[in-house]
Amino acid sequence: MTLTGELLIGAAHVPAGAGTMKALNPATREVIEPEFAFGGAADVDRAVTLADEAFDSYSHTGPAERAAFLDLIADKLEAAKGELAERASLETGLPVAQFEGETLRTADHFRKFATLVRQGRFLQATIDPAQPDRQPSPRMDHRLQKVALGPVVIFGASNFPISYSVAGGDTASALAAGCPVVLKAHNAHPGASEIQGRAIQQAVAEAGLHEGVFSLVRGVGNEIGEALVDHPLVRAVTFTGSEGGGMALYRRAQQRPDPIPVFTEMTSVNPTFVLPAALAARGAEIGGGLVQRAMYNVGQACLKPAILLAVDGPGFAELREAATSEVEKVAARTMLTPGIHDSYTRNAQRLEERGATRIGAGQEPTRAWDGQSLMYEVTGDQLLAEPDLREEVFGPAILLVRLTGLDQLLEVARAFRGQLSATLHAETPDHVATAQLLPILERRTGRIVVNAFSIPQEVSYATTHGGPFPATSDSRFTSVGMGAIERFLRPVTYQGFPDALLPEPLREANPLGLWRLVDGELTRP
Template sequence: MTLTGNLLIGAAGVPTATGTMKALNPATGELIEPEFAFAGPTEIDHAVRLADEAFDSYSHSGPAERAAFLDSIADKLEAVKDELAARLALETGLPAAQFEGEAIRTADVFRKFATVVRQGRFLQATIDPAQPDRQPAPRMDHRLQKVALGPVVIFGASNFPISYSVAGGDTASALAAGCPVVLKAHNAHPGASEIQGRVIQQAVGEAGLHEGVFSLVRGAGNEIGEALVDHPLVRAVTFTGSEGGGMALYRRAQQRPDPIPVFTEMTSVNPTFALPAALAARGAEIGGGLVQRAMYNVGQACLKPAVLLAVDGPGFQEMRDAASAAVEKAAARTMLTPGIHDAYTRNAQRMENDGATRIAAGPAPAQAWDGQSLLYEVSGEQLLAEPTLREEVFGPAVLLVRLTGLDQLFDVACAFRGQLSATLHAEAADRAAAERLLPILERRTGRIVFNAFSIPQEVSYASTHGGPFPATSDSRFTSVGMGAIERFVRPVTYQNFPDELLPESLREANPHHLWRVVDGELTRN
């Protein structure tokens, strides 16, 4: 595929009117051809208006048609995986093999959402039949299903440039729900974004869908994001990134004349608690295993287990030694962007300034934007006294917390803000402590892991990737897993309708053989 650098607005490739950029290879510092177009207000308005024009027909497409479209995207994504991985290796400095796997997993996500569409359970079709003879008053026929919100703006992320980017889970779940997508590509990987965008653009055309079902834009600075959030035809926004960036978009969306939901995934340290019996039995395994997971993707993962907490006692020193040894072996590697590297360096220094002691470090960086692996230690008293020590350091750093006892462990657990995940290592002898800790964690996270680690996460029907603020802006929803589709639908009740005017999912014949709740009973009849 020859990269053009154009914006992808509907079926067209649109050159710039406001400026261009080139991709940067962070491993070499070299700029990569070609030049990529930036969008201005005219291009943004055109993309959103096309999405709005596409909405009625696309949101009313049948489950078979929409599912086939999603399957087509999956097939095309797999077909370009080698080319996509090679381009991403240039744009990130990370191994191509890593992205081949990410492309395959992302294609699988589209296929899973195709299954979700065919099953139709996300519609939550519910029928309360008329009861004309009910006393003291008759009941009219009531039928409910979920409908798509409307055009959705998705902000691509930098750290997983396929699965959280153009062809990522946000795009898959929004398209599955029936929402046209305007994708704001991340400037860290514009070539890979174009490859993915053209895959979806081609699938739209081959399926005979309205061209406005998908568009891809990019731009510099805050102006493009503000223009997308402000556009009166946009009905929802998703964002993965920093707390500052996510909350700026969220606040702006609430200041519109008609506020809209902004589903953000922002910050998390994913604390890991090693209870005393588990620590004594396998302290070294926990310490070494956690660091291995934390260094995945050079520590640039939202689910990185960044904080390891344990009571000083049997197994603590073994855990500390194993974590130190693992960090010392973890080579410095290129981080995704110079900006991410600079933020990592500042935040690591901030931890030291706020009282954390560096107890281990990996080999020194060889390149300008390499991230050095680091292990810090603080006491429970320090963590409770200094809130900044509980904040995310995005990169290959881990914080070990030495606690004086279980009472302090529970106090520290209560001090954490909302998290994407929390992990508990426990043995049978830890049951009483675990039972006391679990309610604390349930109030602070959307996923609790037992005797494993927070990364990786399965993309499944039971997945939750969300949590109380500031992990996300709305803890009722997930951005990973089949439940992610719930962000993009809302309920509508049809009262006293003739059968021929009802949505197909609510008609008496149930032509798609969906599971429905009829008069309180789950049935496919």
């Protein structure tokens, strides 16, 4: 595919209307061709207007048609795997093989949503039949299904150029729900974004759908983001990134004349608690294993286990030694963007200014934007006294916390803000302590992991990638897994309708063969 750098607005390829940019290879510091177009408010309006025009027809596609469209996107992503991985590697400095795997996982994500759509369970079809003879008053027939919200704006993320980007889980789940998508591509990987965007654009055309089902825009600064959030036809927004960026969008959306939901995935340190019996039995194994997982993607993963907590006692020295030894083996690698690298450097320095002691360091950087792996240590008292020590350092840094006992472990657990995940390592003698810790963690996270690590995460029906603020702006939803579709749906009840006017999922004959809740009983198709 020859990259053109144009915006993809509906079926059109649109040249720059507000300037251009070129991609940057952070490993070599070389500028990469071609030039990529920036759009402005007029481009946003065109894209969102097309999405709104597409909504009625697309949201009423049947399960088979919509699922086939999602499968077609998956096919096109797989067909572009080599080219996409090469370009993503060029724009990030990360290995080609990593992006080949990311492409396949993303295609699989679309196929899982295709299966979900065919099953139709996301509609939550519910029927309360009429009871004309009920006393003291009759009941009319009530039927409910979930419907799509409307056009959705998705902000692509910087750290996963495929699975959290143009063809990522937000796009897959929004399209599965029946919502047209306007995608704001991240400027850190414009070429990889265009390859994905054109794959989806082609799938829209081949499926015979309205061109407004998908558009891709790009811009500089806050202007285009504000225009997207402010547009009166937009019905929801998703964002993956910093707390500051996510909350700016969230507050802006709430100030609209008609506020809309903004589903953010922002910040998390994913604390790992090692209970005493597990520490004594497996301290070295846990310490080394955690570092290996934490350094994935040069520590630039939202699920990085960033803070390791254990009571000083049998096994602590082994855990500490294994972790620091593993950190010291890690080669410095290029971070995703110069800005992320600079922020990492500042935040690592902040840890030291707040009293953290550096106890391990990886190999020295050889290039300007290499991230050096670092390990710090503090006491439980320090962590409790200094909130900044509990904040995310996005990059390859880990903080080890030496606790005085179980009481302090529980106190520290209560001090954490909302998290995407929390992990505990426990053996059978730790179960009493675990029972005390679990209610604390349940209030602070959407996923609790036992005797494993917070990363990687399975994409499945039982997945939760979300948690209380500031991990997300709405802890009731997940941004990964099949449950992510719930963000883009709302219930509608049809009361007293003749059968011929009902949506197919609610008709008496159940023509789509769906599982339905009828008068409180789950019924087979």
